Amino acid sequence: MAIRRNAEGPTTAIDRTVAGLAARQVAHGAVADLLANTHAFALEDALAQAGRHAELDAADTALARAIATATFRRLGFLRTILAARLSQGLPEDQPRLVALLATGAAQILDLNVPDHAAVDLGVRIAKGDPQLLHLSGLVNAVLRRIVRERAEIQAEMSDPLAQNTPAWLAGRWRDAYGEDTARAIAAAHLAGASLDITVKGAAAEWADRLGGVVLPTGSVRLHDIRSPVADLPGYAEGAWWVQDAAAAIPARLLAVKSGERVADLCAAPGGKTAQLAAAGADVVAVDRSVPRLERLRENLRRLGLEAEIRVGNALEVDEPGGFDAVLLDAPCSATGTLRRHPDVAWTKAGNDILRLAALQRRLFDRAAMLVKPGGRIVYCTCSLEPEEGERQVRDFLKRTDEFERVPVTPEELGGLSEPIDAQGDLRTLPSHLDGTTPEQRGGLDGFFATRLRRKI
Known part of the structure; x- marks a missing residue:
């Protein structure tokens, strides 16, 4: 599919009239800003900047963060699969388009959201952006193709070190730790992290109360946390704090x-x-x-x-x-x-x-x-x-x-x-x-x- 390359434009206005759209606009804006200005700031700062007028509730804030994080977690994979489905390759000089396709693909491949929401709301974002309006059909076609080819694509994403790690970092880790350890590091990055806490008092007691386990190092590790951290027992009273x-x-x-x-x-x-x-x-x-x-x-x-x-x-x-x-x-x-x-x-x-x-x-x-x-x-x-x-x-x-x-x-x-x-x-x-x-x-x-x- 061919792309007409345009100059990048400003972030579009947040639309709160459609469920889930504002969260996806914030995620798209943050990812686009980082792709355009890679050394400027961190993702948390980019999300805060993109969402400064969005007035997202807690659920949409979490969704925006999840989409943006999933996008960067698989960015190497996503760039490859998107480039293979565009006749002229990935337009790196159009970070807003790359960000829109990547955030849409990340939702389809990695997040528990409906496929139609990832596709349809991605198209809405394109139609609401003067610089992407003419590409809304392409966005629709590419994201729908990813839905159809999901199983094939997931089978292709098999090598986190070679396919999903910047070459300069992969080379460094091979030199420092050897091939096997470098591959284990890249695989761990793809898997994400648990929630660890440091406890002021008896770690075993809080592990029992929170359904966690005490690690050999003394930290408590929690899995499958479904409530906001601030709502967990012991947080408000200052019994523990989050710390890897x-x-x-x-x-x-x-x-x-x-x-x-x-x-x-x-x-x-x-x-x-x-x-x-x-x-x-x-x-x-x-x-x-x-x-x-x-x-x-x-x-x-x-x-x-x-x-x-x-x-x-x-x-x-x-x-x-x-x-x-x-x-x-x-x-x-x-x-x-x-x-x-x-x-x-x-x-x-x-x-x-x-x-x-x-x-x-x-x-x-x-x-x-x-x-x-x-x-x-x-x-x-x-x-x-x-x-x-x-x-x-x-x-x-x-x-x-x-x-x-x-x-x-x-x-x-x-x-x-x-x-x-x-x-x-x-x-x-x-x-x-x-x-x-x-x-x-x-x-x-x-x-x-x-x-x-x-x-x-």
């Missing part, structure tokens, strides 16, 4: 004692700050993002916890030797979070990793300056890239002889040894803890963490 099981490990590795003064650098949105405060530490939480710090404040209020919150650049914290321990969750490419944030694979590039690695080096040196003799540092990133993990600690220990590594032990991970590398650092992969038991299925975010002690 891997993300909860670094603060535990710091092993803070009551009354210790601890710096949490790059702290927002605050899951690790909450862990440190709950352990009795005197926490100084630093972040440069005012909106994200407001979320941290709200979370601490709900949890009944306290911390000193500072708005500012972590590189400018100037208290040499002022802390017993420092937790540095450094800004990174976030390639370890694709199970939850699949857009990251398509909105980052190799130069982002190099740029962020340079920042991480500076933050690492600042953290070292802040910790007192005998004190500890845990440096971590939610990245799968060695430049943001293993190479950072290697280069740091070459720069100074004032610190020594304190290896992570299996006992600290509930007996798990697989996430501990040969140096004694933590390296979780999305394919870890994925099917150890049926209840524990769900994998982990990709995280790196190292623990160091200042000798002098």
Whole structure:
């Protein structure tokens, strides 16, 4: 099918008169914005921007997010199957058309929505957009063909690494982890993630109340949650907070004692700050993002916890030797979070990793300056890239002889040894803890963490 290529136009007005249409318009707008401006922002921000005047209720908000997330989770597959059904290939210079076809195809192939809704409302979106109006017939034909050929298409989507992972990332993971592990990582990303929580009190009691399971690392994993998180028992009273099981490990590795003064650098949105405060530490939480710090404040209020919150650049914290321990969750490419944030694979590039690695080096040196003799540092990133993990600690220990590594032990991970590398650092992969038991299925975010002690 041929496409006449036009300049891209602005987002069209939200239509609330047809059930489900506004949600699909918001999802389409967010995906189109990210395809057109890949390095501008994250999917959550794009959804918020696209829906700022939509006045969606909770169900439509969830639907818009589900459609957009499913689109990015299978974007490599979707681009291939769409290109094969267009005579001139996929028009990458028309992100609004690509987004409309991709969000429609994602609904048909991956979501529990009626096929007619995915097709008919996609056509309505095209007819309501001056730049897509002339392509409404093509949208209708392509999406109906996908409905007819669903079984054939699903059989074609068989290789998540080769077909559904950007080539630059797939190559990196092959080099870092080998072919088999790279394939396991890509498969875990396609499977998505469970809901993990960190509990202030007895994890086993809350696992029983919420129908979850306590993981070896101490987090509680929940499956098949059908209610909004805020409506679950224990949320409003501050008994627990949402935090991926891997993300909860670094603060535990710091092993803070009551009354210790601890710096949490790059702290927002605050899951690790909450862990440190709950352990009795005197926490100084630093972040440069005012909106994200407001979320941290709200979370601490709900949890009944306290911390000193500072708005500012972590590189400018100037208290040499002022802390017993420092937790540095450094800004990174976030390639370890694709199970939850699949857009990251398509909105980052190799130069982002190099740029962020340079920042991480500076933050690492600042953290070292802040910790007192005998004190500890845990440096971590939610990245799968060695430049943001293993190479950072290697280069740091070459720069100074004032610190020594304190290896992570299996006992600290509930007996798990697989996430501990040969140096004694933590390296979780999305394919870890994925099917150890049926209840524990769900994998982990990709995280790196190292623990160091200042000798002098």
